[in-house]
Amino acid sequence: MGTIQLSTITQSPPEQIFRHCQQAVPALRAEPIAQRKKRLSALRHWIRKNRSKIHEAVYADFRKPSMEADATEIFHVLNEIRVALRSLDHWTAPIKIDAPFYLVGTRSWIQYEPRGVCLIISPWNYPFGLAAGPLVSALAAGNSVIIKPSEITPAVSALIKEMCDELFDPSIVSVCEGGIPVSQALLALPFDHIFFTGSPAVGKIVMKAAAEHLTSVTLELGGKSPAIITDSAQLNDAAERVAVGKFINNGQTCVAPDYILADERISHQFVEKVIRKTQSMYAPDGDFEKSPDYARIVNQSHFLRIQELLRDAIDRGAKVQWQGKADIHTRFMHPVILTDVSPDSRIMNEEIFGPVLPVITYRKIEEALALIHSKPKALALYIFSRDKQVQQKVLKETSSGTVCINDCGIQFLHHDLPFGGVNHSGIGISHGQFGFQSFSNEKPVLKQKSGVTAVKAFYPPFTSRTKKVMDWFLRLF
Secondary structure: OOOOOOOOOOOOOHHHHHHHHHHHHHHHHHOOHHHHHHHHHHHHHHHHHOHHHHHHHHHHHHOOOHHHHHHHHHHHHHHHHHHHHHHHHHHHOOEEEOOOHHHOOOEEEEEEEEOOEEEEEOOOOOOOHHHHHHHHHHHHOOOEEEEEOOOOOHHHHHHHHHHHHHHOOOOOEEEOOOOHHHHHHHHOOOOOEEEEEOOHHHHHHHHHHHHOOOOEEEEEOOOOOEEEEOOOOOHHHHHHHHHHHHHHHHHOOOOOOOEEEEEOOOHHHHHHHHHHHHHHHHOOOOOHHHOOOOOOOOOHHHHHHHHHHHHHHHHOOOEEEEOOOEEOOOOEEOOEEEEOOOOOOHHHOOOOOOOEEEEEEEOOHHHHHHHHHOOOOEEEEEEEOOOHHHHHHHHHHOOEEEEEEOOOOHHHHOOOOOEOOOHHHEEOOEOHHHHHHHOEEEEEEEEOOOOOOHHHHHOOOOOHHHHHHHHHHHOOO
16 A cells, blocks of 8 residues: 555634635525536546545555455445435425415425535544545535544545545535544534534534534434344354454444344354354454454554453453454454353443454343343344344334344445434434435425415404304314
């Protein structure tokens, strides 16, 4: 990989950037839809042309392999652009609404309008895809945008700024690099919408700041996403798909299975299969450290956090079924599988965001559901079962942002499905038309005809005749 040149952060104050973006809003509201398409097409062209730069940046921050970057950072964004370009005329068309009989003669429709100036605060775990993906939705909706990329991934952050500076006028898209002070300065401003991806703890801070200005929010958070492995699951498929969903990006994925709930009759067999599948995919020779396909923990601080979670679990009685080398200097961490994990351990109460997989057994499916109910609602829930009755039972008796049956994580890639959390795992939805709508105001419009109208029967003065008409009218409801 080549050397990434990190940008020296020299930028205008956030308030000045915000005011500049505000000035562009009236023109953006008035411009033709074709202009939005031109911006999206330019973004697509830049990504295709600079694909190798994106590879280099994510490698510098994660040592992430280029194929993984294509699959998890680039494909998602290009697909968002493809869907938007194909569908934008349909999305923006007014939606005709039939009039009720008591408003006969009126015409009504819903008209989508840009929210205005939008803030996108993107995370470090998929730093390019989770910044550029919401940007596509915001531009498709006709907004002016400020992006705050994560300072934890400086190479990708610099690349996002380079991309936006090259493609867009700063009044339409600006990038504010920096740490917590920059985020605080941005959150103090009266944005028209904030799209935040990150932890529930920081999501609460964002929501509190937004409340000061009654700013709408989309919060894509995380949480502890369970994967239920029933005795009817196809174990080879389940093990392979869990291994990919968990250990891709070294476990730093918001929709990764955070813990396994396995039927005790197949639990041991499932763990063995996960180990074999993970080895065959990432390190057939057994050396994960030399594997070109295995990413790294983003920084030493997060490395230490995961090690502390692991130590706490072991101190509370967890048994290590699989472990290997961990090196803080290179941020390498071998996959870890734990069993007999105490429900009181930190690893069962905090999002792991690393390559550690706790496995808990159950005798009856009700026990698994009880554990899920004891925790905040997850962003994703996974069910591996060939029993349709069990599938329906889990679907009906649990609440989560998304559900995927017999696979892991691929629901994120379906752009005709809404993606988002519920309560602790998020507010609002994104992707495809749902992302466009999140960055739009659905404006209802009613047009009344001139002259005599039905509602005039109820205008003052209120006479005995008016009362008779009202009495008759109310009996209809």
